[in-house]
Amino acid sequence: MLKRLSSVLKRLYNMLKRLFAHPFVRFVGKKTAFYLIVAIIALTFIFLVPRLMPGDPIDRMIPPGTTDAGRLRLRAELERYFGLDKPLLEQYLSFWANLLGGNLGLNSNFRPVATVVMEKLPFTLVLVMPVLLIGFFVGNWIGARAAYIKGKVSETLYFTSVFASQMPFYWFALVLVSILAVYIPIFPTSGTFSARFMPGLNFATFADASRHYVLPFLTLLIITTGGWATGMRSMTLYELDSGYILYGKQLGFRNKKLASYARRNAILPQFTGLNINLNNLIGMTMIIEIVFRWDGIGLLAYQAVLSQDYAMILGTFLVTMIVVILGNFLVDIAYAFLDPRIRTGRG
Amino acid sequence: MFDLLMRSRKFKIGAAVVLAIILFGIIGSLLTPDPLAYSSQYVQPPSSQHLLGTGNFGEDVLAQLCTGTRNSLMIGALAGGFATLIAVLIGGIGPYKGGVLDEISNAFTNVVMVFPMLPLLILLSSIMRGGSMLLVAGLIGATSWPWAARSIRSQVLTLKERGFIDVARMSGMKDRIIVLREIMPNMLAYIIVVFVVSLSIAVLTEAGLSMIGLGPDLSSNVTLGTMLYWVLNNTHTALPWTLWWNFIPPGLLLTVFLVAVFAMHAGMDEVFNPRLRSV
Numbered sequence: 001m002l003k004r005l006s007s008v009l010k011r012l013y014n015m016l017k018r019l020f021a022h023p024f025v026r027f028v029g030k031k032t033a034f035y036l037i038v039a040i041i042a043l044t045f046i047f048l049v050p051r052l053m054p055g056d057p058i059d060r061m062i063p064p065g066t067t068d069a070g071r072l073r074l075r076a077e078l079e080r081y082f083g084l085d086k087p088l089l090e091q092y093l094s095f096w097a098n099l100l101g102g103n104l105g106l107n108s109n110f111r112p113v114a115t116v117v118m119e120k121l122p123f124t125l126v127l128v129m130p131v132l133l134i135g136f137f138v139g140n141w142i143g144a145r146a147a148y149i150k151g152k153v154s155e156t157l158y159f160t161s162v163f164a165s166q167m168p169f170y171w172f173a174l175v176l177v178s179i180l181a182v183y184i185p186i187f188p189t190s191g192t193f194s195a196r197f198m199p200g201l202n203f204a205t206f207a208d209a210s211r212h213y214v215l216p217f218l219t220l221l222i223i224t225t226g227g228w229a230t231g232m233r234s235m236t237l238y239e240l241d242s243g244y245i246l247y248g249k250q251l252g253f254r255n256k257k258l259a260s261y262a263r264r265n266a267i268l269p270q271f272t273g274l275n276i277n278l279n280n281l282i283g284m285t286m287i288i289e290i291v292f293r294w295d296g297i298g299l300l301a302y303q304a305v306l307s308q309d310y311a312m313i314l315g316t317f318l319v320t321m322i323v324v325i326l327g328n329f330l331v332d333i334a335y336a337f338l339d340p341r342i343r344t345g346r347g
Numbered sequence: 348m349f350d351l352l353m354r355s356r357k358f359k360i361g362a363a364v365v366l367a368i369i370l371f372g373i374i375g376s377l378l379t380p381d382p383l384a385y386s387s388q389y390v391q392p393p394s395s396q397h398l399l400g401t402g403n404f405g406e407d408v409l410a411q412l413c414t415g416t417r418n419s420l421m422i423g424a425l426a427g428g429f430a431t432l433i434a435v436l437i438g439g440i441g442p443y444k445g446g447v448l449d450e451i452s453n454a455f456t457n458v459v460m461v462f463p464m465l466p467l468l469i470l471l472s473s474i475m476r477g478g479s480m481l482l483v484a485g486l487i488g489a490t491s492w493p494w495a496a497r498s499i500r501s502q503v504l505t506l507k508e509r510g511f512i513d514v515a516r517m518s519g520m521k522d523r524i525i526v527l528r529e530i531m532p533n534m535l536a537y538i539i540v541v542f543v544v545s546l547s548i549a550v551l552t553e554a555g556l557s558m559i560g561l562g563p564d565l566s567s568n569v570t571l572g573t574m575l576y577w578v579l580n581n582t583h584t585a586l587p588w589t590l591w592w593n594f595i596p597p598g599l600l601l602t603v604f605l606v607a608v609f610a611m612h613a614g615m616d617e618v619f620n621p622r623l624r625s626v
Contacts, residue, residue, distance in 0.1 A: 038458055038461055042467075049474065162606060162609060163602070166605040168602065170554070170559075171575065171597070171598030174578065174588060175598070177588045181588065182588045189586070189588065234613075234616075275460065279461070279463060283468075283469065286466065287555050291579065301469070302559065313474070317469075317470045321466055
């Protein structure tokens with residue numbers, strides 16, 4: 001019995017060892033550990049920020065005009081309620097226990113923060129994901145084209161994409177609304193649904209939300225596409241200038257074939273830029289949501305800030321940070337999958 | 348280094364535009380009336396009296412634009428300087444010293460590169476909103492240095508391998524002297540451009556934060572971002588997007604500034620990046 005168990009364990013061990021000998025698995029394992037550490041640091045920040053900040057959140061909860069004795073009593077009561085009378089380490093441990101149990105506390109309307117945040121998260125993701133993917137493909141396509149066509153068209157394309165990528169996105173939102181919603185009223189100016197519209201699970205809801213979706217989506221898409229296009233253009237130009245392309249030219253390869261080689265080599269460094277782009281995009285989306293009153297996490301966080309709802313503020317930022325870290329992790333894994341040296345394990 | 352940079356046309360044009368905008372902010376804010384002088388002529392379109400019209404409280408938009416440019420650049424310079432300083436310390440000392448210090452600085456930069464800095468910045472500035480311009484600059488600087496640390500790091504790594512550093516080390520020069528006399532002169536132009544780019548990122552970030560009311564105190568400060576805030580939160584029309592003379596000038600100025608810095612950066616790449624070297 002014991003012998004069989006030990007042989008099973010040994011086989012399992014060998015299997016795992018073989019598995020981890022594969023570079024792709026090892027890469028994923030390494031990245032998992034790395035991002036777990038990043039997540040722990042980020043969430044510790046969330047725990048520390050309200051405790052290290054100047055200004056006392058408890059103080060703000062006590063209504064003005066309370067007597068000094070009442071103030072002291074209320075203070076003690078509130079500190080006990082929020083668990084702030086316990087030692088810091090115990091607070092930290094219970095913070096993690098609550099977090100892993102999906103408990104983010106109650107907001108000022110006594111609704112669970114986790115529920116409210118999860119209701120709004122899809123509205124943010126529906127902006128971020130398509131912009132990230134479409135912007136990446138369209139921008140890189142434009143950039144690669146701009147690199148190997150010559151003359152006026154290429155120049156115009158380049159300057160347009162530089163302008164698009166450098167414009168302040170929040171200002172571009174104002175310009176877009178003033179043109180496409182006010183002077184030529186095609187789209188609604190802001191909001192997620194029309195006023196006095198009862199959202200439900202039907203086509204009318206979808207159609208109404210789509211009309212509101214177009215402008216914030218376009219704003220983010222144009223800005224990110226411009227960024228990818230300028231980056232891709234300079235990467236492709238560099239590749240077109242390198243030895244293997246010149247050699248290919250002398251061997252008589254077709255230009256189209258050479259362009260595809262250059263494109264494939266230029267796209268890999270672009271992929272590593274996806275991480276930074278995702279981080280920026282999430283921050284941009286938060287601000288764009290506020291400008292357009294789009295009902296996502298950014299607007300939720302903003303409203304929580306205005307009403308000084310601490311549990312809500314921390315909850316929204318906590319979820320945002322988890323989304324950023326998870327997104328970065330997925331981008332890294334996708335990168336490993338695309339880089340044949342890591343995927344096949346033959347470097 | 349600078350004569351090399353000046354050979355790049357992109358850098359020259361970009362630097363000229365940036366300089367013009369700085370002068371516009373400094374000289375303009377001296378020549379125009381008080382940007383916080385309120386009057387009863389709310390949101391008037393441009394006229395001969397107010398070249399760019401008036402804002403939400405009847406203030407002169409041109410005066411606001413000048414002072415706003417100056418203040419935004421000031422916040423940008425402080426934040427950019429702070430970010431550059433952190434980047435030089437973290438991206439420079441580690442790889443120069445090598446060993447454990449290098450490992451630590453490398454791991455640290457890797458973590459902060461994927462760290463959700465922008466959400467953290469929005470969180471910090473929403474908790475401390477309504478502060479001074481200095482506070483806003485500090486927060487932006489403290490959260491915007493990762494890319495700069497990485498690029499300085501790679502620059503130091505290549506510089507360290509060069510022969511003249513080895514010669515200096517073998518001749519018994521102290522580290523402090525090597526850094527000051529051998530490395531710094533070679534890094535200075537690069538650090539300055541990192542600073543300019545950090546500055547432009549900080550200006551962009553400040554205006555974004557201010558536009559949603561998370562920048563410096565709105566009642567006593569004028570920046571390009573607070574101008575945008577008062578467009579969105581104006582008290583005269585339900586359609587702020589028709590007040591084009593209020594929001595087109597600050598945004599356009601920001602765009603021109605950022606494109607000019609981009610041109611400078613591209614020009615710098617032509618000089619410093621061996622892959623793209625053309626001058």
